[in-house]
Amino acid sequence: MSQTTLPSTAESNNSLRKQARMELGAVMSRRTLIFVGVFVVLAVLFHLQSNGLFLTPRNLSLMLRQSAILAVVAAGVAILMTMSEIDLSIGSAVFLCGVVSAELATQGNLPLIVVVLAALGTGVLLGAVQGAWVVFLGIPSFIATLAGLLAFRGIGLLWTNAATIGPVSPEFTALSESYIPPGISYVIIAIALAFGVGFIVIRDRRKSAKRRMEAREGILARPPVPMGRTIGEIALLVVPLGILAWIVGGFLGIPMALVWVVIIVIALSVLMLRTTYGRGAYLLGANREAAIYSGVNVKRTVFIGFIIMGALYGVAGVLLTARLGSSTPGAGEFLELDAIAAAVIGGVSLRGGVGKVAGAVMGAVLLTTINNGMSILNISSFSQAIIKGLILIAALGVDAYILRRSSR
Amino acid sequence: MSKIETPSGAGTSAPLGGAPSEPDLLRVENAGKSFGGAIALHNVSFSLRIGRALGIIGENGAGKSTLMKILGGVYPAGSYEGDVYLRGEKVRFRNVQEARAAGVVLVPQELHIAPELSIAENMFAGALPSRGAFVDSETLELRAHTWLSFFGLELDPWLPASILSPSEQRLILIAGALSQEARVLILDEPTASLSDGEAQSLFAHVAKLRNKGIGVLFISHRLDDIAQVCDEVLVMRNGESVAFFPERNAPRGEIVQAMIGRGQDENVDRAPRDIGDKVALNVAALSVADPVDKSRIRVDKVSFDVRAGEIVGLFGLVGAGRTEILRTLFGTWPGGFEGTIEVDGAPYRPSTPRAAIRRRVAMLTEDRKQTGIFSGHSLMSNIDAAAPSQVSRYGFFDSSKDLDRALGIIKSLDVRARSASQSIETLSGGNQQKVLLGRWLATNPHVLLLDEPTAGVDVGAREEIYLQIEELARAGCAVLLVSSDLDEIMRMSDRTLVMYKGRITATIQGRPTRHALMTAATGGQ
Numbered sequence: 009m010s011q012t013t014l015p016s017t018a019e020s021n022n023s024l025r026k027q028a029r030m031e032l033g034a035v036m037s038r039r040t041l042i043f044v045g046v047f048v049v050l051a052v053l054f055h056l057q058s059n060g061l062f063l064t065p066r067n068l069s070l071m072l073r074q075s076a077i078l079a080v081v082a083a084g085v086a087i088l089m090t091m092s093e094i095d096l097s098i099g100s101a102v103f104l105c106g107v108v109s110a111e112l113a114t115q116g117n118l119p120l121i122v123v124v125l126a127a128l129g130t131g132v133l134l135g136a137v138q139g140a141w142v143v144f145l146g147i148p149s150f151i152a153t154l155a156g157l158l159a160f161r162g163i164g165l166l167w168t169n170a171a172t173i174g175p176v177s178p179e180f181t182a183l184s185e186s187y188i189p190p191g192i193s194y195v196i197i198a199i200a201l202a203f204g205v206g207f208i209v210i211r212d213r214r215k216s217a218k219r220r221m222e223a224r225e226g227i228l229a230r231p232p233v234p235m236g237r238t239i240g241e242i243a244l245l246v247v248p249l250g251i252l253a254w255i256v257g258g259f260l261g262i263p264m265a266l267v268w269v270v271i272i273v274i275a276l277s278v279l280m281l282r283t284t285y286g287r288g289a290y291l292l293g294a295n296r297e298a299a300i301y302s303g304v305n306v307k308r309t310v311f312i313g314f315i316i317m318g319a320l321y322g323v324a325g326v327l328l329t330a331r332l333g334s335s336t337p338g339a340g341e342f343l344e345l346d347a348i349a350a351a352v353i354g355g356v357s358l359r360g361g362v363g364k365v366a367g368a369v370m371g372a373v374l375l376t377t378i379n380n381g382m383s384i385l386n387i388s389s390f391s392q393a394i395i396k397g398l399i400l401i402a403a404l405g406v407d408a409y410i411l412r413r414s415s416r
Numbered sequence: 417m418s419k420i421e422t423p424s425g426a427g428t429s430a431p432l433g434g435a436p437s438e439p440d441l442l443r444v445e446n447a448g449k450s451f452g453g454a455i456a457l458h459n460v461s462f463s464l465r466i467g468r469a470l471g472i473i474g475e476n477g478a479g480k481s482t483l484m485k486i487l488g489g490v491y492p493a494g495s496y497e498g499d500v501y502l503r504g505e506k507v508r509f510r511n512v513q514e515a516r517a518a519g520v521v522l523v524p525q526e527l528h529i530a531p532e533l534s535i536a537e538n539m540f541a542g543a544l545p546s547r548g549a550f551v552d553s554e555t556l557e558l559r560a561h562t563w564l565s566f567f568g569l570e571l572d573p574w575l576p577a578s579i580l581s582p583s584e585q586r587l588i589l590i591a592g593a594l595s596q597e598a599r600v601l602i603l604d605e606p607t608a609s610l611s612d613g614e615a616q617s618l619f620a621h622v623a624k625l626r627n628k629g630i631g632v633l634f635i636s637h638r639l640d641d642i643a644q645v646c647d648e649v650l651v652m653r654n655g656e657s658v659a660f661f662p663e664r665n666a667p668r669g670e671i672v673q674a675m676i677g678r679g680q681d682e683n684v685d686r687a688p689r690d691i692g693d694k695v696a697l698n699v700a701a702l703s704v705a706d707p708v709d710k711s712r713i714r715v716d717k718v719s720f721d722v723r724a725g726e727i728v729g730l731f732g733l734v735g736a737g738r739t740e741i742l743r744t745l746f747g748t749w750p751g752g753f754e755g756t757i758e759v760d761g762a763p764y765r766p767s768t769p770r771a772a773i774r775r776r777v778a779m780l781t782e783d784r785k786q787t788g789i790f791s792g793h794s795l796m797s798n799i800d801a802a803a804p805s806q807v808s809r810y811g812f813f814d815s816s817k818d819l820d821r822a823l824g825i826i827k828s829l830d831v832r833a834r835s836a837s838q839s840i841e842t843l844s845g846g847n848q849q850k851v852l853l854g855r856w857l858a859t860n861p862h863v864l865l866l867d868e869p870t871a872g873v874d875v876g877a878r879e880e881i882y883l884q885i886e887e888l889a890r891a892g893c894a895v896l897l898v899s900s901d902l903d904e905i906m907r908m909s910d911r912t913l914v915m916y917k918g919r920i921t922a923t924i925q926g927r928p929t930r931h932a933l934m935t936a937a938t939g940g941q
Contacts, residue, residue, distance in 0.1 A: 218816070282813055283811045283812050283813065284804040284808050284812075284813065287797060287813070288804070291793070294790040294791065294792055295791070297786060298786075298788055298801075299801070300768075300769055301781060301787045301788075302773075303772075304801070361790070361792055361793070
């Protein structure tokens with residue numbers, strides 16, 4: 009794009025290939041590419057091994073619902089990790105929010121909206137408490153949330169006397185387990201596709217027009233957006249939406265759980281990538297001291313991060329209770345570890361400053377896929393744990409490898 | 417473990433001065449070292465006799481520390497040129513342990529004390545006497561006690577090291593190092609963080625060591641220190657030894673002249689600038705305390721002002737208190753301060769960088785990596801960091817405005833980059849620095865604080881940064897430039913304040929001479 013001095017030495021075939029690779033890189037990061045590759049390989053593997061049970065609309069729809077809770081909390085922990093913070097209390101906090109929603113749903117005649125808001129409020133409160141420890145008392149988030157991990161589950165167990173609270177009403181269950189009918193689903197997907205394509209085309213045309221004008225006025229010489237990039241981005245939109253349409257058409261429609269996830273991912277992605285808040289979060293994760301020197305309000309940024317995480321406890325708690333039909337004492341155990349694993353697999357660095365919400369969600373889907381596939385193949389849960397461990401290490405290994413290559 | 421060494425019976429003791437026939441304690445021949453392509457040390461030779469103290473003096477970057485690190489084993493044999501002889505025998509240290517075992521002990525400028533560990537453990541860290549896998553605490557206590565009392569420190573060796581003053585901390589490290597039959601003691605800027613009284617007590621102890629026959633290499637840029645401690649003075653400049661004075665109390669004028677080299681005071685053509693009468697920054701009786709030892713004053717009642725459009729140089733050598741002033745003004749100094757400060761005529765009490773930026777005060781820090789760049793992030797993010805609000809509305813970035821501003825800054829600062837989305841760490845040091853300067857330009861500063869703005873920047877980029885700073889001043893920004901680079905100060909300053917030991921010792925209107933600057937900065941009136 010800009011102006012200066014890339015020495016135009018020896019334009020060879022190599023540079024052409026390099027350009028093609030860069031163009032691909034602009035549409036899809038190398039990480040995403042690897043991700044999609046792993047996904048396809050696994051899907052084919054599972055499909056063949058399971059005699060065609062894996063790649064069916066029914067199973068894929070189930071997977072989308074299974075991954076929703078993990079995806080929601082992985083999105084939240086990705087934000088905290090971006091700021092070099094961590095949350096180990098997720099499982100217990102989600103459990104406690106689930107308890108609140110189940111208690112209110114079963115005991116009173118409260119409207120559903122009140123129950124949901126109460127769960128969200130509880131989550132925000134828990135997030136705020138932990139954020140306060142971290143920001144105002146300077147307790148490392150690892151410790152503050154470790155305390156939360158213990159205390160929140162304790163509160164929930166004490167309150168319920170470790171009993172299962174339920175069953176909740178069908179309307180409650182419908183929050184996660186119902187479907188948007190296929191007809192309406194198709195319409196929604198079509199609208200999303202139209203909006204997406206329209207956005208990409210108009211944006212790129214505008215950008216090109218502006219650059220052409222600049223070039224004419226001799227301000228800056230940036231090349232217009234190449235056609236290939238526009239088409240690539242559209243393809244990136246069409247393929248997943250097409251697959252979704254196939255799933256939805258084959259099995260009941262869009263699962264409600266997916267709606268929650270999509271709304272949350274879009275909202276949080278916009279927050280992190282398009283707002284000054286998000287930029288500050290990335291900067292303070294990348295170099296906290298430099299962020300302070302640049303005037304980023306570190307305390308406020310981190311505190312808000314914990315509040316967001318708290319709201320997501322609430323959402324996940326409601327989804328969990330809805331999905332199980334009740335609140336059970338073991339609900340959400342080890343969810344924090346899965347969430348952190350999902351974020352790491354999705355490219356969020358524990359050192360901070362790197363990674364995207366969408367990546368963490370993709371990581372959650374991949375983890376769920378592996379769980380689901382292994383269950384279909386009747387692999388014992390012990391072996392499953394080993395394989396998941398290996399996958400986590402492999403993900404980090406690939407990460408380190410990419411990092412080293414790109415830093416050269 | 418070796419036997420306990422008592423100071424009085426040290427094996428190295430020898431008659432003071434040493435007979436001429438006896439080989440030198442330490443001899444260095446044609447030492448040289450380069451980093452990448454840059455030559456840091458070239459063809460330096462000297463010798464040190466038993467019981468003598470050799471002062472090594474030079475401005476920052478003269479090659480003193482490089483030389484000492486070669487002697488102390490920090491740079492292993494083979495990574496440098498030339499030879500080192502200890503008592504006539506050639507030595508090739510592969511690491512610090514080998515150098516120590518041979519009796520060459522380097523006490524670095526920055527002390528690494530573990531505050532929670534005991535004095536004894538700090539003294540002998542790395543060489544704790546042991547019995548099997550366990551620390552032999554009896555031997556440890558005895559050894560610590562012996563060496564503490566040699567230095568006249570009546571301290572319980574089991575107290576935590578955090579109770580010690582900076583000079584005591586330095587002494588216990590020296591004491592610990594000396595317990596291993598030291599022959600050569602290298603002190604790198606030992607008084608940089610000491611008060612006058614503490615420095616005096618350190619000097620007295622150094623004299624004691626010399627009577628024991630230990631040779632001392634004393635690195636400093638304070639002429640007073642050199643005069644008090646050293647029998648001989650070696651002056652370094654640009655990695656070479658440029659003068660040797662084999663006498664105590666060598667004439668200070670000549671030492672200073674040797675440090676700065678010949679003349680070179682020729683004028684660079686500077687475009688004229690109008691400096692108005694408007695005072696943008698006023699500092700009155702500013703005192704800054706040490707963050708740990710609150711009774712220690714790092715900056716002592718300093719007063720100055722900077723007018724809009726003026727570039728004021730703040731010259732001094734390491735430890736003079738310049739960075740403390742800048743950090744106080746930007747709200748990042750961890751210790752307390754007293755005095756009054758005004759920005760644009762209104763009272764200003766710096767608390768955080770955020771508040772400073774709001775008052776249109778900007779600061780380019782010295783340590784690019786630590787407090788400057790966000791590596792892994794684009795040039796655009798790096799430029800935006802301090803002024804996101806101008807290219808956003810209701811907290812949402814206006815992406816085309818954002819990109820346009822970044823590209824505008826990249827273009828006007830002539831940053832050599834492929835695109836605004838390139839990661840900042842892929843740029844050279846000079847270009848990174850331009851981007852960071854761009855970050856502060858984006859805030860439209862009224863007062864710009866620059867801390868060593870061209871440290872680690874190549875010559876070409878340096879001049880471009882200078883031009884940009886002048887441009888900014890022409891637009892009415894007040895610039896306070898901290899530098900220990902003589903050429904930089906002479907190139908840039910409309911007025912120069914020289915600091916020495918926390919005080920402003922000279923104010924030079926117009927273009928300063930090298931001699932005047934160095935004289936005031938080394939306390940050599």
